[in-house]
Amino acid sequence: MQRMEKHTQTMAGHWLKLLVCSLMMMNTQVRGSNDVEFTFLESAVSKGAVCLNGSPPAYSYVKGYGEGASNWVVFLEGGGWCHSKRNCQYRAKSMMGSSLTRGNKTAFSGLLYKDKLFNPDFYNWNKVFIVYCDGSSFMSDIEEVDPETNVTYRGARIFNAVMEDLLAKGMKDAKNAVLAGTSAGGLATILHCDYFRGLIPNASRVKCISDSGFFIHAKNLPGAKQREDYYANIVATHRLANFLPASCSSKMNASLCLFPENLVGDIQTPLFILESAFDSFQIDHNYMTLAFNSTPEWNECNTNLTRCTSTQIQNIKDFRVAFIETLQKLDNRTSSRGMFVHSCYLHGHIFMNEEWSCSSVVGHNVLENKTIAKAIGDWYFDRSSFQHIDTTNDVPRNCTSTLTSEELCKECIHQLN
Ligand SMILES: *[C@@H]1O[C@H](CO)[C@@H](O)[C@H](O)[C@H]1NC(C)=O
Ligand SMILES: *[C@@H]1O[C@H](CO)[C@@H](O)[C@H](O)[C@H]1NC(C)=O
Ligand SMILES: *[C@@H]1O[C@H](CO)[C@@H](O)[C@H](O)[C@H]1NC(C)=O
Ligand SMILES: *[C@@H]1O[C@H](CO)[C@@H](O)[C@H](O)[C@H]1NC(C)=O
Ligand SMILES: *[C@@H]1O[C@H](CO)[C@@H](O)[C@H](O)[C@H]1NC(C)=O
Ligand SMILES: *[C@@H]1O[C@H](CO)[C@@H](O)[C@H](O)[C@H]1NC(C)=O
Ligand SMILES: *[C@@H]1O[C@H](CO)[C@@H](O)[C@H](O)[C@H]1NC(C)=O
Ligand SMILES: *[C@@H]1O[C@H](CO)[C@@H](O)[C@H](O)[C@H]1NC(C)=O
Numbered sequence: 101m102q103r104m105e106k107h108t109q110t111m112a113g114h115w116l117k118l119l120v121c122s123l124m125m126m127n128t129q130v131r132g133s134n135d136v137e138f139t140f141l142e143s144a145v146s147k148g149a150v151c152l153n154g155s156p157p158a159y160s161y162v163k164g165y166g167e168g169a170s171n172w173v174v175f176l177e178g179g180g181w182c183h184s185k186r187n188c189q190y191r192a193k194s195m196m197g198s199s200l201t202r203g204n205k206t207a208f209s210g211l212l213y214k215d216k217l218f219n220p221d222f223y224n225w226n227k228v229f230i231v232y233c234d235g236s237s238f239m240s241d242i243e244e245v246d247p248e249t250n251v252t253y254r255g256a257r258i259f260n261a262v263m264e265d266l267l268a269k270g271m272k273d274a275k276n277a278v279l280a281g282t283s284a285g286g287l288a289t290i291l292h293c294d295y296f297r298g299l300i301p302n303a304s305r306v307k308c309i310s311d312s313g314f315f316i317h318a319k320n321l322p323g324a325k326q327r328e329d330y331y332a333n334i335v336a337t338h339r340l341a342n343f344l345p346a347s348c349s350s351k352m353n354a355s356l357c358l359f360p361e362n363l364v365g366d367i368q369t370p371l372f373i374l375e376s377a378f379d380s381f382q383i384d385h386n387y388m389t390l391a392f393n394s395t396p397e398w399n400e401c402n403t404n405l406t407r408c409t410s411t412q413i414q415n416i417k418d419f420r421v422a423f424i425e426t427l428q429k430l431d432n433r434t435s436s437r438g439m440f441v442h443s444c445y446l447h448g449h450i451f452m453n454e455e456w457s458c459s460s461v462v463g464h465n466v467l468e469n470k471t472i473a474k475a476i477g478d479w480y481f482d483r484s485s486f487q488h489i490d491t492t493n494d495v496p497r498n499c500t501s502t503l504t505s506e507e508l509c510k511e512c513i514h515q516l517n
Contacts, residue, residue: 173225177230
């Protein structure tokens with residue numbers, strides 16, 4: 101009898117959830133997001149915390165509630181870097197160098213999504229998205245404005261000013277906290293992780309999640325010198341040498357200290373590394389383009405894997421081997437490190453419901469039967485550790501879903517149950 105009731109309840113819940121996918125408003129939930137207005141930190145401008153073009157820092161914030169009221173998740177936006185004076189001047193005039201050209205709102209999804217069904221561990225937390233407009237992974241701090249270009253290099257000041265504001269908003273009393281970011285924001289997460297921890301010493305659980313932020317040096321692959329120069333130019337342009345972690349810069353030329361392989365061994369705070377061993381940005385930009393230049397043939401392959409030549413597939417496979425070797429060389433004795441390294445050809449996951457909650461549906465991107473959201477949630481709350489690399493698929497998979505939003509939603513909800 102009891103079993104019957106339980107079954108009936110479960111079935112009712114199931115139909116309710118399927119109904120969710122069919123409702124007009126909810127129809128787009130899986131591929132959906134909720135908009136959150138910008139807060140501009142005008143008061144930080146006098147402290148010199150400004151974007152490349154001099155505009156104020158901006159972030160989007162949603163207050164936590166219920167059990168999430170004293171928990172904070174802070175997300176750092178990504179979007180590459182600028183690596184020369186000219187390049188930064190150009191960036192200052194583009195969307196990525198200003199806070200005023202972003203439509204004044206952020207579409208929250210994935211880790212920052214409001215819906216418990218798709219984001220069960222973090223939906224009711226205080227949620228913050230920090231706009232990236234400094235081109236240095238929130239690291240630069242040059243006092244003078246470049247007189248030739250009027251560009252300001254102040255990423256670290258932006259980070260500090262926003263943190264100060266959030267601490268005052270209640271983050272100083274956080275019980276649980278997460279610093280996360282994707283791509284250049286994932287690198288920023290690695291660079292700021294211990295500092296963030298230090299801001300809230302009384303919090304009981306603070307962890308960092310770097311999504312697609314593990315840019316490898318790949319010393320033994322073609323283009324090693326070009327990759328070195330590329331990141332060295334970022335360090336030089338933003339004069340980061342003195343601001344990069346001393347644990348790295350005391351051991352080697354600081355220009356190598358944007359490669360996370362030289363950083364993560366010294367991070368004290370638990371860190372989760374989420375990335376594809378076939379990270380599409382690194383393969384496209386840091387490997388194929390920097391080593392071999394971009395050709396129309398490569399572009400065909402990069403946008404449609406079924407068109408890759410056997411040589412191109414071999415290059416891609418070589419990258420994967422180097423990527424996995426780099427990770428395996430890390431000191432991973434600490435069980436506090438998390439790792440979800442898969443084989444879908446993509447870059448960036450946690451700010452998209454599809455990749456975050458529905459990775460089991462989208463290309464069946466699961467490891468140990470866990471979606472990305474489940475693996476990270478379990479790791480964060482110490483329900484179970486998670487350190488897995490897909491060592492079976494040695495060719496890149498195209499995991500982009502061709503399902504309609506409604507199909508995807510139903511399929512995803514079915515698997516979430
Ligand atoms: C965004 O806000 C800024 C500052 O409040 C304002 O100057 C600008 O016009 C707004 N832009 C849009 C697209 O609403
Ligand atoms: C820098 O700003 C000054 C003052 O607004 C302006 O006169 C000058 O043309 C600007 N220079 C460049 C390179 O934009
Ligand atoms: C941490 O807690 C102690 C004891 O309650 C308190 O004195 C201290 O100010 C707190 N530190 C911060 C940074 O909030
Ligand atoms: C560090 O690397 C940069 C960039 O490659 C180079 O210009 C500089 O000379 C190096 N510094 C030392 C002390 O080797
Ligand atoms: C990818 O390339 C294959 C082979 O040329 C072609 O059949 C397919 O339509 C292409 N897919 C897309 C999405 O363009
Ligand atoms: C992956 O598949 C999707 C859908 O067919 C297609 O649009 C996309 O171009 C493909 N991407 C790659 C890298 O093959
Ligand atoms: C951890 O390190 C050991 C020894 O270097 C290696 O065999 C193993 O594959 C590593 N595990 C991960 C998940 O990187
Ligand atoms: C994953 O699920 C399948 C099917 O339910 C099961 O056979 C397998 O043991 C599971 N693997 C792990 C690692 O849990």
